[in-house]
Amino acid sequence: MDEQKKDGLEQQEQTPQVEVKPAGQFIQMKPFKFIMLMFFTILITAGLTIFALTFGEKKVVEVKVPIERAEFTKLYEAFDMLKSKYYKDIDDEKVVDGAINGMFDALDDPYSDFMVKDEAEKFNTGLSSSFQGIGAEIQERNGFITVVSPIKNSPAEKAGLLPKDIILTVDGKSIQGFSASEAVALIRGEKGTPVKITVKRGENAEPIQMTIVRDDIPVETVYGEMLDGDIAHIQITSFSEQTADELEKILAEYEGKGMKGIVLDLRQNPGGYLDAALEISNLFVAEGKPIVQVQEKDEEPAIKNAIGGKKYNLPVTVLVDSGSASASEILAAALSESVGAKIVGETSFGKGTVQNVTPLKDGSNLKFTTGKWLTPNGNWINEKGIEPDVKVPYPSYASLPFLDASFEMKEGLQSDSVKVAEEMLEVLGYDPGKVDGVFDQYTERAVKKLQAASKLEETGILTGETTYALMDALRTKMKSDDPQLLKAKELLTAAKE
Numbered sequence: 001m002d003e004q005k006k007d008g009l010e011q012q013e014q015t016p017q018v019e020v021k022p023a024g025q026f027i028q029m030k031p032f033k034f035i036m037l038m039f040f041t042i043l044i045t046a047g048l049t050i051f052a053l054t055f056g057e058k059k060v061v062e063v064k065v066p067i068e069r070a071e072f073t074k075l076y077e078a079f080d081m082l083k084s085k086y087y088k089d090i091d092d093e094k095v096v097d098g099a100i101n102g103m104f105d106a107l108d109d110p111y112s113d114f115m116v117k118d119e120a121e122k123f124n125t126g127l128s129s130s131f132q133g134i135g136a137e138i139q140e141r142n143g144f145i146t147v148v149s150p151i152k153n154s155p156a157e158k159a160g161l162l163p164k165d166i167i168l169t170v171d172g173k174s175i176q177g178f179s180a181s182e183a184v185a186l187i188r189g190e191k192g193t194p195v196k197i198t199v200k201r202g203e204n205a206e207p208i209q210m211t212i213v214r215d216d217i218p219v220e221t222v223y224g225e226m227l228d229g230d231i232a233h234i235q236i237t238s239f240s241e242q243t244a245d246e247l248e249k250i251l252a253e254y255e256g257k258g259m260k261g262i263v264l265d266l267r268q269n270p271g272g273y274l275d276a277a278l279e280i281s282n283l284f285v286a287e288g289k290p291i292v293q294v295q296e297k298d299e300e301p302a303i304k305n306a307i308g309g310k311k312y313n314l315p316v317t318v319l320v321d322s323g324s325a326s327a328s329e330i331l332a333a334a335l336s337e338s339v340g341a342k343i344v345g346e347t348s349f350g351k352g353t354v355q356n357v358t359p360l361k362d363g364s365n366l367k368f369t370t371g372k373w374l375t376p377n378g379n380w381i382n383e384k385g386i387e388p389d390v391k392v393p394y395p396s397y398a399s400l401p402f403l404d405a406s407f408e409m410k411e412g413l414q415s416d417s418v419k420v421a422e423e424m425l426e427v428l429g430y431d432p433g434k435v436d437g438v439f440d441q442y443t444e445r446a447v448k449k450l451q452a453a454s455k456l457e458e459t460g461i462l463t464g465e466t467t468y469a470l471m472d473a474l475r476t477k478m479k480s481d482d483p484q485l486l487k488a489k490e491l492l493t494a495a496k497e
Contacts, residue, residue, distance in 0.1 A: 075099065097364075101179070109369055110140050110180070111355050117363035119181040122188055124357075124365075133188035134195065135217040136161055137238075137270030137325075138180055144168075145175050145183045147199075148349060149268035149323030151217055152237040159212045160402035160471060161199065163268060163323035163349075168207060169198040189214050201401055206416065208401050222246035230258050231489050235265035236280070239272030239327040244279035251283070251312060261315040261492035263485065264335070267345060271326025274354060274373075281334040282306050284316060289338045292330050293378060294354060296371035301378070306338070316341040317488040320386060321394070325349035329386055333375035336386070343388040344488040352382030390491065392484045397427045403471060409462040413439040421462055424474050425450065 079099075082090050100114045115123055122131065135154020138145050147165040150156035167175060170186040178186075187195060191214055199208045221243045224234045232254040236243060251259075271277075281291040285306035293301040318332045318341050329348050335341040356370045374380050400420055409418055419437035425446045426432055433442025444460035451458045454469040462470070 104179075104368070107368070109353075111351070111353055112368040113179050113181050115181045115365040115367065119185050120359065120363060120365035122184060123181065123367070131188065131217050132191045133184075133214055133217060134159075134161075134212045135215075136187075138167065138183060138187075140178065140180045140183070143177050145178060145180065148270040148325055152223065152235065152268070154217055155212045155215050159210050161210070161212075162201065162399065163321070164201075166200040167197055168200055169196075171196050191215050199402075201399075205401065209404055210402055211404075211406065220246065222250055224250040224254065226254060226257060226259070227263075227489060229489070229493055230260040231263060231492055232259045232261070233263045233265060233485065233489075235267075236328075236331075237269055239269075239274075239276035239280075241273065241276070243272070243276045244283075247280055248283070248310075255312075259314065261317075262312065263317050263319060263488045263492065264331075264341075265319045265485070266324045266328040266332055267319050267321040267484070268323035269325070269328040270323065270349075271328055271351065274327060274330070277327035277330040277334075278304060281331055282309060283312055284341075285334055285338045286311065290376035291334045291338065292376065293374040294371055295374065299371075301374055315492050317491050318343050319345045319484055319488055320348045320388060321346040321484075322349055322385075324386075326351045329381060330373060332386055333379075333381070336389075337376040342390060342488075342491050343386060344390045344491065345388050345392055345484045346394070347387055347391075348381070348385040350381055350383045350385035352380050390487055392487045395478065395481070395483065397423065397474065398478055400424060400474070403462075403467050405464055405467040407463065407467075409439055410460070411439055411441065411444050418443070421470065422446075424470055428470075428473050428477060 079095065082095065083092075097114070097116055104112050104114045134156040135151035136156035137148040137151070139148055140146070145167045147156075147161055147163055147167065149163045150161045167183065167187075169175065170183070173186070175183050175186065187197070189195060194211050194213050196209070196211050199210060201208060221238050221240050222234065222236055224232060227233050232251075234247070234250060234254075236247065251262075278291055285291055287306050287308045289306050290303050291306055293303050295301040316335055316339065318335050320328065320332050320343060324332065324345075325348065329351065332343055332348065336343050352372050352374070353369045354371045354373055355367055358366045358368075360366065372380060372382065400423055403417060403421060403424075407417060409415075409421060414437055416437060418439045419435060422432040422435040422437070422443060425443070426435060428450070430446035430449045431442070432446035433440060439462075447462050447466065448458045448460045450470060450473070451460075451466055454466070454473075456465055456469060459466075
């Protein structure tokens, strides 16, 4: 160990001496201040560099939003590319809304929809209060806007719009490929203003032109009348927030008048709130019995049973047709399978899904399917509908196309519209001669008889008020001769005997 020390000392002694020159001028600074100065210098330099690279004339680095979910990588890339390379500035909000619309379109679900703020406001007023428009429930199917049903006493119903009609144009603009919300935005408008629509009815029929004047759509959703034999005929036109209360008032009134049976008319009722259908079903379904089953994603069906409360234990028949959808079908199925009510009419629409509406912060809405509903017995009627126990079709004249009141028909004219008018006149008993589409002297004589009965000038020309009088008379006849209602009443009368 001593040798090691000695060797070390010898090495030190042998190291050449270096001449130390005197230092020049210098600044004395404490270590802490020096470190802080260096920190701020680096920070400022980095900041200036980033600013220059980001906002300079030639950006070297593009700052992107961090992507936390890999599935959105392509979406961000597409947006950034449009933002930087598209030949003009893009509307960010419009592009983002379009992307969301694309997501909903990809679902291929006619009941799921993205609604921008204006569309959401119109949708939200539709079931809770009056609104101004033509009064028709529509949906998008296979790229076309299809009528589910017109609302009772609405301009759409008075104009002759029917379930399954396909709306091709609105004010001359094609709406093929539109969502239901986009179509509604075009069709609705201020009371008193006209909207021109082109409708396709049937496979080979020529398009029908209609001009419908917008109006206040009635808030009332329940209408009633007492038929002979103390049978109450009650029509529910939609399921809004107040429908159950409206129905209870009418039922209480008719109960006081000795009501012995009920025809519940759900024809051309497009549906509405699920809760309204449950409340109404509860008036007829015994406590503890199932009303409907609702099945959400990855869940077993949840059965909703009737609870206690006022019950109407009377014979009931239910009227449905192709315009009866959604909540109408829930109610019809509940009364059929849990009460034993007979279903009369035509096969219902077939909507077996449930939607939820979620508002976003900017006022827009996301409406999407959250599950499906099953009948009390576990049947899914989606795209199949409810088959009536007693099938009764509408009379053939009920599906005759709408006549354009602005079109003038007189002797010598030959057209398909003349043939339709002749069919209507024949049904009403005015004897237009041969139904061949030729406006001859017999047709003119029939028109004059109609004008006399309607207290109009007897010109023999079918146009304007005369055309409206013809269609009103046909509608009145269909109501008085309603074969479906007559059969439903007959079944109740037989049940009492």
